Amino acid sequence: MASRNPVGPVQLRIPKAAELIAAHLRQRIVSDDLSEEDPLPPESNLMQQFSVSRPTLREAYRILESEGLITVRRGAHGGARVHKPRPDVAARYAAHVLQSQGARLKDVFDAREVLEGAAIDLLGPKPSKAGLERLREINLRGQDLEHDLLTALEIHHEFHRALVDMAGNLTVSLLRNMIDIILEAATERHVANAGGNEEQVSSRKAQRTHVKLVELMEQGDLPAAGRLWRAHLSDSAKIVLATANSALDVTI
Amino acid sequence: MASRNPVGPVQLRIPKAAELIAAHLRQRIVSDDLSEEDPLPPESNLMQQFSVSRPTLREAYRILESEGLITVRRGAHGGARVHKPRPDVAARYAAHVLQSQGARLKDVFDAREVLEGAAIDLLGPKPSKAGLERLREINLRGQDLEHDLLTALEIHHEFHRALVDMAGNLTVSLLRNMIDIILEAATERHVANAGGNEEQVSSRKAQRTHVKLVELMEQGDLPAAGRLWRAHLSDSAKIVLATANSALDVTI
DNA sequence: GGGGATTTGTCCGTATGTATT
DNA sequence: TAATACATACGGACAAATCCC
Secondary structure (H helix, E strand, C coil): CCCCCCCCCCCCCCCCHHHHHHHHHHHHHHCCCCCCCCECCCHHHHHHHHCCCHHHHHHHHHHHHHCCCEEEECCCCCEEEECCCCHHHHHHHHHHHHHHCCCEHHHHHHHHHHHHHHHHHHHCCCCCHHHHHHHHHHHHHHHCCCCCHHHHHHHHHHHHHHHHHHCCCHHHHHHHHHHHHHHHHHCHHHHHHCCCHHHHHHHHHHHHHHHHHHHHHHCCCHHHHHHHHHHHHHHHHHHHHHHCCCECCCCC | CCCCCCCCCCCCCCCCHHHHHHHHHHHHHHCCCCCCCCECCCHHHHHHHHCCCHHHHHHHHHHHHHCCCEEEECCCCCEEEECCCCHHHHHHHHHHHHHHCCCEHHHHHHHHHHHHHHHHHHHCCCCCHHHHHHHHHHHHHHHCCCCCHHHHHHHHHHHHHHHHHHCCCHHHHHHHHHHHHHHHHHCHHHHHCCCCHHHHHHHHHHHHHHHHHHHHHHCCCHHHHHHHHHHHHHHHHHHHHHHCCCECCCCC
Protein backbone atom coordinates (compact mmCIF):
# COMPACT_ATOMS: atom_id res chain seq x y z
CA MET A 1 0.00 0.00 0.00
CA ALA A 2 1.43 3.35 -1.06
CA SER A 3 2.00 5.92 1.64
CA ARG A 4 -0.53 8.72 1.59
CA ASN A 5 2.04 11.33 2.61
CA PRO A 6 5.01 10.29 0.54
CA VAL A 7 7.86 12.67 1.29
CA GLY A 8 7.30 16.37 1.00
CA PRO A 9 8.25 19.14 3.40
CA VAL A 10 5.58 18.74 6.04
CA GLN A 11 4.67 22.02 7.75
CA LEU A 12 5.22 21.29 11.45
CA ARG A 13 3.15 23.38 13.82
CA ILE A 14 5.19 23.50 16.97
CA PRO A 15 2.72 23.48 19.83
CA LYS A 16 3.30 26.24 22.32
CA ALA A 17 3.77 25.55 26.00
CA ALA A 18 0.45 27.15 26.90
CA GLU A 19 -1.39 24.95 24.40
CA LEU A 20 0.14 21.82 25.84
CA ILE A 21 -0.80 22.76 29.39
CA ALA A 22 -4.34 23.64 28.33
CA ALA A 23 -4.66 20.36 26.44
CA HIS A 24 -3.41 18.43 29.46
CA LEU A 25 -5.85 20.04 31.86
CA ARG A 26 -8.69 19.84 29.31
CA GLN A 27 -8.18 16.13 28.97
CA ARG A 28 -8.35 15.69 32.72
CA ILE A 29 -11.60 17.65 32.79
CA VAL A 30 -13.48 15.92 29.96
CA SER A 31 -12.32 12.50 31.14
CA ASP A 32 -13.87 13.18 34.55
CA ASP A 33 -10.53 13.08 36.34
CA LEU A 34 -11.40 16.59 37.49
CA SER A 35 -14.99 17.23 38.58
CA GLU A 36 -17.31 20.19 38.66
CA GLU A 37 -16.20 22.89 41.09
CA ASP A 38 -12.92 21.13 41.80
CA PRO A 39 -10.26 23.75 42.59
CA LEU A 40 -7.03 23.85 40.63
CA PRO A 41 -3.83 24.38 42.63
CA PRO A 42 -2.59 27.99 42.97
CA GLU A 43 -0.71 29.42 40.03
CA SER A 44 2.59 29.25 41.84
CA ASN A 45 2.06 25.55 42.36
CA LEU A 46 1.19 24.82 38.74
CA MET A 47 4.14 26.91 37.57
CA GLN A 48 6.43 24.49 39.37
CA GLN A 49 4.47 21.43 38.28
CA PHE A 50 4.70 22.32 34.59
CA SER A 51 8.04 24.16 34.83
CA VAL A 52 6.76 27.28 33.09
CA SER A 53 6.62 30.95 33.94
CA ARG A 54 3.52 32.74 35.06
CA PRO A 55 2.64 34.44 31.74
CA THR A 56 2.75 31.04 30.03
CA LEU A 57 0.50 29.48 32.64
CA ARG A 58 -1.86 32.40 32.39
CA GLU A 59 -2.12 31.93 28.62
CA ALA A 60 -3.26 28.38 29.30
CA TYR A 61 -5.77 29.76 31.81
CA ARG A 62 -7.26 32.10 29.20
CA ILE A 63 -7.68 29.23 26.74
CA LEU A 64 -9.55 27.08 29.24
CA GLU A 65 -11.53 30.07 30.46
CA SER A 66 -12.71 30.88 26.93
CA GLU A 67 -13.88 27.28 26.64
CA GLY A 68 -15.83 27.60 29.86
CA LEU A 69 -13.79 24.82 31.45
CA ILE A 70 -12.51 26.95 34.32
CA THR A 71 -13.48 30.15 36.07
CA VAL A 72 -10.90 32.15 37.99
CA ARG A 73 -11.54 34.24 41.06
CA ARG A 74 -9.17 36.59 42.75
CA GLY A 75 -8.38 36.99 46.40
CA ALA A 76 -7.62 34.59 49.18
CA HIS A 77 -8.94 31.09 48.55
CA GLY A 78 -9.63 32.18 45.00
CA GLY A 79 -8.01 30.55 42.03
CA ALA A 80 -9.30 28.41 39.19
CA ARG A 81 -12.33 26.16 39.53
CA VAL A 82 -13.26 23.42 37.10
CA HIS A 83 -16.49 23.22 35.11
CA LYS A 84 -17.90 20.58 32.79
CA PRO A 85 -18.08 21.53 29.10
CA ARG A 86 -21.38 23.22 28.35
CA PRO A 87 -23.49 22.99 25.20
CA ASP A 88 -23.61 26.75 24.72
CA VAL A 89 -19.89 26.87 24.04
CA ALA A 90 -20.30 24.27 21.31
CA ALA A 91 -23.26 26.27 20.03
CA ARG A 92 -21.15 29.41 19.93
CA TYR A 93 -18.55 27.86 17.66
CA ALA A 94 -21.18 26.29 15.42
CA ALA A 95 -22.81 29.71 15.14
CA HIS A 96 -19.48 31.23 14.13
CA VAL A 97 -19.08 28.72 11.33
CA LEU A 98 -22.62 29.25 10.12
CA GLN A 99 -22.39 33.01 10.22
CA SER A 100 -19.11 33.12 8.34
CA GLN A 101 -20.62 30.78 5.73
CA GLY A 102 -23.50 33.19 5.30
CA ALA A 103 -26.13 30.76 6.52
CA ARG A 104 -29.71 31.95 6.56
CA LEU A 105 -31.99 31.91 9.56
CA LYS A 106 -34.38 29.61 7.70
CA ASP A 107 -31.65 26.99 7.45
CA VAL A 108 -31.37 26.86 11.20
CA PHE A 109 -35.12 26.58 11.69
CA ASP A 110 -35.23 23.78 9.14
CA ALA A 111 -32.47 21.96 11.01
CA ARG A 112 -34.50 22.23 14.19
CA GLU A 113 -37.45 20.68 12.38
CA VAL A 114 -35.22 17.85 11.20
CA LEU A 115 -33.92 17.09 14.68
CA GLU A 116 -37.17 17.39 16.60
CA GLY A 117 -39.10 15.56 13.92
CA ALA A 118 -36.60 12.73 14.00
CA ALA A 119 -36.75 12.60 17.77
CA ILE A 120 -40.42 11.62 17.61
CA ASP A 121 -39.57 8.88 15.12
CA LEU A 122 -36.90 7.62 17.50
CA LEU A 123 -39.47 7.26 20.26
CA GLY A 124 -40.88 4.16 18.66
CA PRO A 125 -44.47 3.03 18.98
CA LYS A 126 -44.46 3.01 22.78
CA PRO A 127 -43.34 6.26 24.41
CA SER A 128 -42.28 5.74 28.01
CA LYS A 129 -44.81 6.37 30.76
CA ALA A 130 -42.36 8.52 32.67
CA GLY A 131 -41.67 10.67 29.63
CA LEU A 132 -45.34 11.22 28.93
CA GLU A 133 -45.91 12.11 32.56
CA ARG A 134 -43.16 14.68 32.34
CA LEU A 135 -44.76 16.22 29.25
CA ARG A 136 -48.14 16.34 30.95
CA GLU A 137 -46.64 18.07 33.96
CA ILE A 138 -45.07 20.73 31.75
CA ASN A 139 -48.34 21.22 29.90
CA LEU A 140 -50.15 21.66 33.19
CA ARG A 141 -47.90 24.56 34.02
CA GLY A 142 -48.30 25.89 30.49
CA GLN A 143 -52.09 26.05 30.96
CA ASP A 144 -51.75 28.71 33.64
CA LEU A 145 -52.98 31.87 31.94
CA GLU A 146 -51.44 34.07 34.63
CA HIS A 147 -48.01 33.67 33.09
CA ASP A 148 -46.59 36.51 31.08
CA LEU A 149 -45.45 35.83 27.54
CA LEU A 150 -41.81 35.25 28.43
CA THR A 151 -42.65 32.67 31.06
CA ALA A 152 -45.02 30.93 28.67
CA LEU A 153 -42.28 30.90 26.05
CA GLU A 154 -39.86 29.36 28.53
CA ILE A 155 -42.33 26.59 29.35
CA HIS A 156 -42.77 25.94 25.65
CA HIS A 157 -39.03 25.60 25.31
CA GLU A 158 -39.00 23.18 28.21
CA PHE A 159 -41.60 21.04 26.46
CA HIS A 160 -39.56 20.90 23.27
CA ARG A 161 -36.46 19.92 25.19
CA ALA A 162 -38.23 17.25 27.24
CA LEU A 163 -39.75 15.78 24.11
CA VAL A 164 -36.38 15.31 22.44
CA ASP A 165 -34.79 14.04 25.63
CA MET A 166 -37.43 11.29 25.68
CA ALA A 167 -35.80 9.80 22.61
CA GLY A 168 -32.83 8.95 24.82
CA ASN A 169 -30.17 9.98 22.34
CA LEU A 170 -27.66 12.33 23.94
CA THR A 171 -26.20 13.39 20.60
CA VAL A 172 -29.52 14.38 19.09
CA SER A 173 -30.41 16.17 22.31
CA LEU A 174 -27.14 18.08 22.22
CA LEU A 175 -27.50 19.10 18.58
CA ARG A 176 -31.06 20.25 19.14
CA ASN A 177 -29.95 22.13 22.22
CA MET A 178 -27.23 23.88 20.22
CA ILE A 179 -29.72 24.84 17.51
CA ASP A 180 -32.06 26.15 20.19
CA ILE A 181 -29.32 28.30 21.71
CA ILE A 182 -28.43 29.72 18.30
CA LEU A 183 -32.06 30.46 17.48
CA GLU A 184 -32.63 32.08 20.83
CA ALA A 185 -29.67 34.38 20.30
CA ALA A 186 -30.61 35.11 16.69
CA THR A 187 -34.23 35.96 17.47
CA GLU A 188 -33.57 37.82 20.70
CA ARG A 189 -34.64 41.13 19.24
CA HIS A 190 -37.77 39.60 17.77
CA VAL A 191 -38.79 38.10 21.07
CA ALA A 192 -38.00 41.26 22.99
CA ASN A 193 -40.47 43.17 20.84
CA ALA A 194 -43.15 40.54 21.27
CA GLY A 195 -46.02 41.44 23.51
CA GLY A 196 -48.85 42.28 21.17
CA ASN A 197 -52.09 40.43 20.78
CA GLU A 198 -50.74 38.37 17.91
CA GLU A 199 -48.12 36.80 20.12
CA GLN A 200 -50.68 36.06 22.78
CA VAL A 201 -52.80 34.20 20.26
CA SER A 202 -49.96 32.17 18.80
CA SER A 203 -48.71 31.27 22.26
CA ARG A 204 -52.13 29.88 23.19
CA LYS A 205 -52.25 28.01 19.91
CA ALA A 206 -48.84 26.48 20.58
CA GLN A 207 -50.00 25.41 24.02
CA ARG A 208 -53.02 23.65 22.52
CA THR A 209 -50.76 21.89 20.05
CA HIS A 210 -48.55 20.64 22.88
CA VAL A 211 -51.57 19.15 24.62
CA LYS A 212 -52.81 17.61 21.39
CA LEU A 213 -49.39 16.06 20.79
CA VAL A 214 -49.39 14.29 24.13
CA GLU A 215 -52.89 12.98 23.42
CA LEU A 216 -51.79 11.52 20.10
CA MET A 217 -48.76 9.93 21.72
CA GLU A 218 -50.92 8.41 24.45
CA GLN A 219 -53.15 6.94 21.78
CA GLY A 220 -50.07 5.44 20.17
CA ASP A 221 -50.60 7.31 16.93
CA LEU A 222 -46.98 8.27 16.45
CA PRO A 223 -47.25 9.02 12.72
CA ALA A 224 -49.94 11.60 13.37
CA ALA A 225 -47.90 12.97 16.25
CA GLY A 226 -44.92 13.36 13.93
CA ARG A 227 -46.96 15.18 11.32
CA LEU A 228 -48.51 17.47 13.90
CA TRP A 229 -45.16 18.30 15.45
CA ARG A 230 -43.44 19.05 12.16
CA ALA A 231 -46.31 21.33 11.18
CA HIS A 232 -46.09 23.06 14.54
CA LEU A 233 -42.38 23.66 14.13
CA SER A 234 -42.87 24.94 10.61
CA ASP A 235 -45.60 27.32 11.73
CA SER A 236 -43.64 28.81 14.60
CA ALA A 237 -40.65 29.28 12.33
CA LYS A 238 -42.76 31.12 9.76
CA ILE A 239 -43.96 33.60 12.35
CA VAL A 240 -40.43 34.60 13.26
CA LEU A 241 -39.09 34.48 9.72
CA ALA A 242 -41.80 36.88 8.59
CA THR A 243 -40.26 39.74 10.53
CA ALA A 244 -36.66 38.71 11.22
CA ASN A 245 -33.67 39.22 8.99
CA SER A 246 -32.98 36.51 6.48
CA ALA A 247 -29.27 36.33 7.20
CA LEU A 248 -28.10 34.74 10.41
CA ASP A 249 -26.66 37.43 12.65
CA VAL A 250 -25.85 36.33 16.14
CA THR A 251 -23.40 37.02 18.93
CA ILE A 252 -23.29 34.41 21.65
CA MET B 1 -45.14 42.52 34.23
CA ALA B 2 -42.98 41.40 37.13
CA SER B 3 -39.26 41.64 36.67
CA ARG B 4 -37.64 38.26 36.16
CA ASN B 5 -34.55 39.28 38.08
CA PRO B 6 -35.97 41.24 40.96
CA VAL B 7 -33.10 42.51 43.08
CA GLY B 8 -30.66 40.03 44.48
CA PRO B 9 -26.88 40.12 44.59
CA VAL B 10 -26.06 39.38 40.97
CA GLN B 11 -22.70 37.63 40.47
CA LEU B 12 -20.81 39.98 38.15
CA ARG B 13 -18.11 38.36 36.06
CA ILE B 14 -15.68 41.10 35.24
CA PRO B 15 -14.38 40.37 31.76
CA LYS B 16 -10.63 40.42 31.52
CA ALA B 17 -8.83 42.61 29.06
CA ALA B 18 -7.66 39.64 27.01
CA GLU B 19 -11.21 38.34 26.69
CA LEU B 20 -12.45 41.68 25.44
CA ILE B 21 -9.72 41.93 22.84
CA ALA B 22 -10.34 38.36 21.69
CA ALA B 23 -14.08 39.03 21.48
CA HIS B 24 -13.47 42.17 19.45
CA LEU B 25 -11.19 40.48 16.95
CA ARG B 26 -13.43 37.40 16.82
CA GLN B 27 -16.39 39.53 15.90
CA ARG B 28 -14.42 41.15 13.09
CA ILE B 29 -13.48 37.71 11.79
CA VAL B 30 -16.88 36.02 11.82
CA SER B 31 -18.56 39.12 10.39
CA ASP B 32 -16.20 38.98 7.42
CA ASP B 33 -14.56 42.30 8.24
CA LEU B 34 -11.32 40.29 8.31
CA SER B 35 -10.83 37.69 5.61
CA GLU B 36 -8.95 34.44 5.27
CA GLU B 37 -5.16 34.91 5.40
CA ASP B 38 -5.48 38.58 6.28
CA PRO B 39 -2.53 39.60 8.44
CA LEU B 40 -3.09 41.21 11.81
CA PRO B 41 -0.90 44.21 12.62
CA PRO B 42 2.31 43.52 14.59
CA GLU B 43 1.95 43.00 18.31
CA SER B 44 3.46 46.39 19.12
CA ASN B 45 0.84 48.03 16.97
CA LEU B 46 -2.07 46.23 18.58
CA MET B 47 -0.67 46.93 22.03
CA GLN B 48 -1.00 50.64 21.31
CA GLN B 49 -4.38 50.23 19.62
CA PHE B 50 -5.92 48.45 22.60
CA SER B 51 -3.75 50.15 25.24
CA VAL B 52 -2.63 46.89 26.80
CA SER B 53 0.69 45.30 27.56
CA ARG B 54 2.26 42.47 25.65
CA PRO B 55 1.28 39.66 28.05
CA THR B 56 -2.35 40.71 27.88
CA LEU B 57 -2.32 40.81 24.10
CA ARG B 58 -0.64 37.43 24.02
CA GLU B 59 -3.40 35.96 26.16
CA ALA B 60 -5.91 37.18 23.59
CA TYR B 61 -3.77 35.57 20.88
CA ARG B 62 -3.86 32.20 22.65
CA ILE B 63 -7.66 32.35 22.91
CA LEU B 64 -8.10 33.03 19.21
CA GLU B 65 -5.44 30.49 18.32
CA SER B 66 -7.22 27.77 20.30
CA GLU B 67 -10.36 28.60 18.32
CA GLY B 68 -8.47 28.24 15.06
CA LEU B 69 -9.24 31.84 14.17
CA ILE B 70 -5.59 32.89 13.88
CA THR B 71 -2.24 31.24 13.37
CA VAL B 72 0.93 32.95 14.46
CA ARG B 73 4.30 32.62 12.78
CA ARG B 74 7.61 33.84 14.07
CA GLY B 75 10.33 35.67 12.26
CA ALA B 76 10.33 38.58 9.86
CA HIS B 77 7.00 39.19 8.16
CA GLY B 78 5.50 36.72 10.57
CA GLY B 79 2.73 37.61 12.95
CA ALA B 80 -0.88 36.58 13.19
CA ARG B 81 -2.93 35.54 10.17
CA VAL B 82 -6.70 35.24 10.13
CA HIS B 83 -8.66 32.09 9.37
CA LYS B 84 -12.36 31.44 9.01
CA PRO B 85 -13.95 29.36 11.78
CA ARG B 86 -13.73 25.68 10.89
CA PRO B 87 -16.27 22.94 11.60
CA ASP B 88 -13.73 20.73 13.35
CA VAL B 89 -13.39 23.23 16.18
CA ALA B 90 -17.14 23.15 16.71
CA ALA B 91 -16.97 19.35 16.50
CA ARG B 92 -14.26 19.31 19.14
CA TYR B 93 -16.37 21.15 21.69
CA ALA B 94 -19.44 19.07 20.91
CA ALA B 95 -17.33 15.96 21.44
CA HIS B 96 -16.19 17.31 24.81
CA VAL B 97 -19.77 17.78 25.93
CA LEU B 98 -20.79 14.34 24.74
CA GLN B 99 -17.83 12.63 26.32
CA SER B 100 -18.34 14.31 29.68
CA GLN B 101 -22.02 13.32 29.53
CA GLY B 102 -20.99 9.72 28.97
CA ALA B 103 -22.55 9.47 25.52
CA ARG B 104 -22.27 6.17 23.72
CA LEU B 105 -20.85 5.66 20.28
CA LYS B 106 -24.18 4.28 19.09
CA ASP B 107 -25.84 7.61 19.91
CA VAL B 108 -23.52 9.38 17.54
CA PHE B 109 -24.11 6.88 14.75
CA ASP B 110 -27.86 7.22 15.25
CA ALA B 111 -27.56 10.98 15.02
CA ARG B 112 -25.72 10.57 11.73
CA GLU B 113 -28.57 8.44 10.45
CA VAL B 114 -31.06 11.11 11.50
CA LEU B 115 -29.20 13.88 9.70
CA GLU B 116 -28.36 12.06 6.50
CA GLY B 117 -31.79 10.45 6.33
CA ALA B 118 -33.43 13.83 6.72
CA ALA B 119 -31.18 15.30 4.05
CA ILE B 120 -32.71 12.98 1.47
CA ASP B 121 -36.18 14.03 2.55
CA LEU B 122 -35.15 17.66 2.13
CA LEU B 123 -34.15 17.01 -1.46
CA GLY B 124 -37.79 16.91 -2.51
CA PRO B 125 -39.08 14.93 -5.46
CA LYS B 126 -36.71 16.48 -7.98
CA PRO B 127 -33.02 16.30 -7.07
CA SER B 128 -30.96 18.81 -9.00
CA LYS B 129 -29.22 17.66 -12.18
CA ALA B 130 -25.94 19.19 -11.05
CA GLY B 131 -26.10 17.38 -7.73
CA LEU B 132 -26.80 14.02 -9.36
CA GLU B 133 -23.95 14.61 -11.79
CA ARG B 134 -21.64 15.27 -8.86
CA LEU B 135 -22.70 12.02 -7.19
CA ARG B 136 -22.17 10.08 -10.42
CA GLU B 137 -18.69 11.55 -10.77
CA ILE B 138 -17.78 10.47 -7.26
CA ASN B 139 -19.16 6.99 -7.88
CA LEU B 140 -17.12 6.72 -11.04
CA ARG B 141 -13.98 7.25 -9.01
CA GLY B 142 -15.27 4.84 -6.41
CA GLN B 143 -15.54 2.08 -9.01
CA ASP B 144 -11.78 2.04 -9.50
CA LEU B 145 -10.70 -1.19 -7.89
CA GLU B 146 -7.07 -0.11 -7.83
CA HIS B 147 -7.70 2.09 -4.81
CA ASP B 148 -6.54 0.89 -1.44
CA LEU B 149 -9.07 0.69 1.37
CA LEU B 150 -8.28 4.10 2.82
CA THR B 151 -8.74 5.84 -0.51
CA ALA B 152 -11.99 3.99 -1.08
CA LEU B 153 -13.15 5.04 2.37
CA GLU B 154 -12.32 8.63 1.62
CA ILE B 155 -14.35 8.53 -1.60
CA HIS B 156 -17.25 7.05 0.36
CA HIS B 157 -17.03 9.93 2.79
CA GLU B 158 -17.03 12.36 -0.09
CA PHE B 159 -20.22 10.80 -1.42
CA HIS B 160 -21.97 11.12 1.93
CA ARG B 161 -20.94 14.75 2.22
CA ALA B 162 -21.99 15.61 -1.32
CA LEU B 163 -25.36 13.96 -0.79
CA VAL B 164 -26.13 16.07 2.26
CA ASP B 165 -24.81 19.21 0.62
CA MET B 166 -27.34 18.66 -2.18
CA ALA B 167 -30.10 19.41 0.30
CA GLY B 168 -28.83 22.98 0.35
CA ASN B 169 -29.13 23.46 4.08
CA LEU B 170 -25.87 24.80 5.53
CA THR B 171 -26.91 24.01 9.09
CA VAL B 172 -27.71 20.37 8.43
CA SER B 173 -24.49 20.08 6.43
CA LEU B 174 -22.49 21.52 9.32
CA LEU B 175 -24.08 19.27 11.93
CA ARG B 176 -23.50 16.20 9.77
CA ASN B 177 -19.94 17.31 9.19
CA MET B 178 -19.39 17.66 12.93
CA ILE B 179 -20.80 14.19 13.55
CA ASP B 180 -18.56 12.83 10.84
CA ILE B 181 -15.48 14.40 12.41
CA ILE B 182 -16.38 12.98 15.81
CA LEU B 183 -16.99 9.52 14.37
CA GLU B 184 -13.76 9.60 12.42
CA ALA B 185 -11.81 10.44 15.57
CA ALA B 186 -13.70 7.91 17.68
CA THR B 187 -13.24 5.03 15.22
CA GLU B 188 -9.69 5.89 14.22
CA ARG B 189 -8.29 2.77 15.85
CA HIS B 190 -10.94 0.61 14.25
CA VAL B 191 -10.18 1.95 10.79
CA ALA B 192 -6.44 1.66 11.31
CA ASN B 193 -6.82 -2.04 11.94
CA ALA B 194 -9.03 -2.53 8.90
CA GLY B 195 -7.46 -4.25 5.94
CA GLY B 196 -8.83 -7.76 6.07
CA ASN B 197 -11.06 -9.41 3.55
CA GLU B 198 -14.17 -8.50 5.48
CA GLU B 199 -13.50 -4.80 5.04
CA GLN B 200 -12.85 -5.28 1.35
CA VAL B 201 -16.22 -6.95 0.95
CA SER B 202 -18.14 -4.34 2.91
CA SER B 203 -16.43 -1.55 1.01
CA ARG B 204 -17.50 -3.04 -2.32
CA LYS B 205 -21.00 -3.49 -0.97
CA ALA B 206 -21.12 0.15 0.13
CA GLN B 207 -19.99 1.21 -3.31
CA ARG B 208 -22.82 -0.77 -4.93
CA THR B 209 -25.29 0.86 -2.55
CA HIS B 210 -24.04 4.30 -3.55
CA VAL B 211 -24.63 3.47 -7.22
CA LYS B 212 -28.05 2.06 -6.46
CA LEU B 213 -28.99 5.20 -4.52
CA VAL B 214 -28.22 7.45 -7.46
CA GLU B 215 -30.30 5.20 -9.71
CA LEU B 216 -33.28 5.45 -7.39
CA MET B 217 -32.91 9.22 -7.20
CA GLU B 218 -32.74 9.48 -10.98
CA GLN B 219 -35.94 7.48 -11.20
CA GLY B 220 -37.53 9.92 -8.79
CA ASP B 221 -38.23 7.24 -6.21
CA LEU B 222 -37.15 9.28 -3.23
CA PRO B 223 -38.97 7.20 -0.61
CA ALA B 224 -37.10 4.11 -1.72
CA ALA B 225 -33.89 6.09 -1.79
CA GLY B 226 -34.49 7.22 1.77
CA ARG B 227 -35.14 3.67 2.96
CA LEU B 228 -32.07 2.35 1.18
CA TRP B 229 -29.86 5.09 2.60
CA ARG B 230 -31.04 4.67 6.17
CA ALA B 231 -30.46 0.93 5.93
CA HIS B 232 -26.99 1.56 4.52
CA LEU B 233 -26.12 3.89 7.38
CA SER B 234 -27.45 1.45 9.93
CA ASP B 235 -25.46 -1.41 8.42
CA SER B 236 -22.16 0.46 8.34
CA ALA B 237 -22.69 1.55 11.92
CA LYS B 238 -23.29 -2.01 13.04
CA ILE B 239 -20.01 -3.16 11.57
CA VAL B 240 -18.03 -0.64 13.58
CA LEU B 241 -20.11 -0.99 16.73
CA ALA B 242 -19.50 -4.74 16.75
CA THR B 243 -15.83 -4.25 17.54
CA ALA B 244 -15.53 -0.72 18.95
CA ASN B 245 -15.98 0.38 22.53
CA SER B 246 -19.48 1.28 23.56
CA ALA B 247 -18.50 4.49 25.35
CA LEU B 248 -17.47 7.49 23.30
CA ASP B 249 -13.77 8.09 23.79
CA VAL B 250 -12.24 10.66 21.52
CA THR B 251 -9.52 13.29 21.51
CA ILE B 252 -9.76 15.82 18.72
C1' DG C 1 -15.40 46.80 61.00
C1' DG C 2 -10.48 46.95 60.03
C1' DG C 3 -6.02 45.00 58.95
C1' DG C 4 -3.32 41.56 57.13
C1' DA C 5 -2.60 37.58 54.18
C1' DT C 6 -3.44 35.37 49.92
C1' DT C 7 -4.17 35.17 45.14
C1' DT C 8 -4.90 36.84 40.66
C1' DG C 9 -4.54 41.00 37.04
C1' DT C 10 -1.50 43.82 34.65
C1' DC C 11 2.80 45.75 33.43
C1' DC C 12 7.88 46.34 32.36
C1' DG C 13 12.38 44.85 30.95
C1' DT C 14 15.27 41.40 29.02
C1' DA C 15 17.04 37.34 26.82
C1' DT C 16 16.33 33.76 23.29
C1' DG C 17 14.94 31.49 19.12
C1' DT C 18 13.48 31.70 14.36
C1' DA C 19 12.38 33.12 9.79
C1' DT C 20 13.10 36.52 6.16
C1' DT C 21 16.04 39.46 3.48
C1' DT D 1 26.71 34.84 5.87
C1' DA D 2 25.05 38.64 8.47
C1' DA D 3 21.55 41.71 9.75
C1' DT D 4 16.88 42.52 10.80
C1' DA D 5 12.25 41.82 12.41
C1' DC D 6 9.30 39.38 15.00
C1' DA D 7 7.37 36.19 18.26
C1' DT D 8 8.48 33.14 22.52
C1' DA D 9 9.51 32.90 27.08
C1' DC D 10 11.28 34.28 31.69
C1' DG D 11 11.70 37.05 36.07
C1' DG D 12 10.41 40.67 38.86
C1' DA D 13 7.27 44.16 40.41
C1' DC D 14 3.10 46.52 41.79
C1' DA D 15 -2.02 46.96 41.88
C1' DA D 16 -6.46 45.16 42.87
C1' DA D 17 -9.65 41.99 44.77
C1' DT D 18 -11.10 38.83 48.21
C1' DC D 19 -11.17 36.25 52.43
C1' DC D 20 -10.07 35.38 57.34
C1' DC D 21 -9.27 36.79 61.85
